Amino acid sequence: MKRISQREIANLLGVNVSTVSRALRGLEGVSTELRQKILHLAKEQGYRPNPFAVSLRYDTTRTIGIIVPDVSFNHFAHIVKRIEAEARKEGYMCIITDTDDKYENEKYCLELLVNMHVEGIIMCLSQETTDYAHIQRLRKIHMPVVLFDRDADIDISSVVINDADSARKITNYLVDRGAQRIAFLGGPNKLKQTSDRKHGYLEALHERNIPVRKNLVKCNYFSYNSGLTDTLELLDLPEPPDAIIATHGLLVTSAMKAVESRGLRIPEDVSIIGYMSDWVSDVASPRVSFVKQNQKEIGLKAFKLLFDQMNGDTCVQHVIVKARFEVRDSTR
Amino acid sequence: MKRISQREIANLLGVNVSTVSRALRGLEGVSTELRQKILHLAKEQGYRPNPFAVSLRYDTTRTIGIIVPDVSFNHFAHIVKRIEAEARKEGYMCIITDTDDKYENEKYCLELLVNMHVEGIIMCLSQETTDYAHIQRLRKIHMPVVLFDRDADIDISSVVINDADSARKITNYLVDRGAQRIAFLGGPNKLKQTSDRKHGYLEALHERNIPVRKNLVKCNYFSYNSGLTDTLELLDLPEPPDAIIATHGLLVTSAMKAVESRGLRIPEDVSIIGYMSDWVSDVASPRVSFVKQNQKEIGLKAFKLLFDQMNGDTCVQHVIVKARFEVRDSTR
């Protein structure tokens, strides 16, 4: 039950392949009568163009690659969903790869996608990534790329939220509500997203004349265990925090667990503000006051940027999708 | 900065393409000296085989397709993650498509994947799907397929959980704990997963001599709004349920919201047991007693089944990944 080819159609009808090709694509230069016959037979036999022959011919694959640290993480899953929807509208299929937030995997995935001849790549850096040679190499081979969520100071288009700004706002909010010792839970210091958010947090403290306590800042790793350890350490301080900013969903949930495990109440004893997705915030208890990121918009913009690049736009753009603070029940 | 081809290497070295091909693939019949030269140049010039030429030649793509109702849904996202990991180990890339749980999209995605010449497809039916012609057609073209999570009475390999059995167990559990009016929230009746689970639920009621109340069974649609409406209707009954079984994550969360909105307490007034992922159960409040499905195992088994099929195994297999009930705080 092999798929029928143009040649076979041609043979069956006793005509030439090139005629079949023209007829099938609706080009001029085929008599209406012959065209009808060809189209009819093609339909009957379920003719489908072989995409590899086409790709080989045009060096085009109608395929893009997506690299995420963790597809099963709600935030990324929503972004991926939107990218896929947009891509499909434009006739592109998405190849998805998951790095488990590891640098080595990221390099490997990138290589696989390049070898596959995807026409563009949308990716979120792993939290471990501090060297960008693998990404810069893409420019040399003219591979369109867009970073999202986590970018770096390299000359590559990106879509991120207002990291510093949002952190400044929530810090101010906590200060307004009387917090004196605000802790900050972030990812690796080298990650621009973390340093940006930390920067916003520190800025707000300065503006409000709140002394910075270095031991309230924990920037280690985005993981549940790391969040648990860090928060427990914070709570064991002689002067424990009365508020916590957690910059990743896993840090939010682990921080909450840690606080509860010490018999403390949220928000009475400790306020918590998280960077997390709506839906998770909503289902948690108490509902978490959070920085609402518009994943659909991030996905949409990322694809748009990529699409423009694939169509020849060479200018590097940095898009900021504004996130806004939403008050729920985890803050006083 | 176009990618270099075998022919170019051959020309540069003044040898024949076929020699280059052999050298590059480590085949016999090339002098060590010449092979060194070729490999060296290839590396220097960053030679990568063109996968389309290879695909065209062998009609093989090292690519599989995944179709899910909703990638952003935690349960599916975890399964996808595992499938992708397994596939990559075997050198396959995954093309992901999302149907938004719509039948029409499902047909379309399937067609796209077939046209792309993926070597196999792993899919979860949309809740709307009641006609399986599009899937059975795949057998005719010898496309390996595996269904997961939701299957149907068709002759296609599948991986599901012990649907009826698990439903029977949790119903029994609720009865043991004194529930008298257990409601059942499911998806469309035509969905085998729903009818299986409902069957288990009814069976348990019969065994325990609990009269079946038809108005406690709501099998409409997997969605937050549907769950909300259905639960509110249940609560408005003259004899409202004292326990609810919700067979989908969205139905669980919406049911809980509905119960809360009526000022009722979980589990004091209404017990709830859900089919949902660990992580969501854990973050909810109260933590939801749930049927724990092993998504990693489902993903793993689904890929294994597909992989076997792709390697010529023609027998249809139905794998059951046992789910087990985990008691948390939403049941008395």
Next chain:
DNA sequence: TTGAAAGCGCTACCAG
């Protein structure tokens, strides 16, 4: 309007 042939990059087969 139709046909013939070349070529995309690669592999396989047969000669030398």
Next chain:
DNA sequence: CTGGTAGCGCTTTCAA
């Protein structure tokens, strides 16, 4: 050990 050549399915150019 190496070269030549045909062919995978399709498009394109040129010729009839």
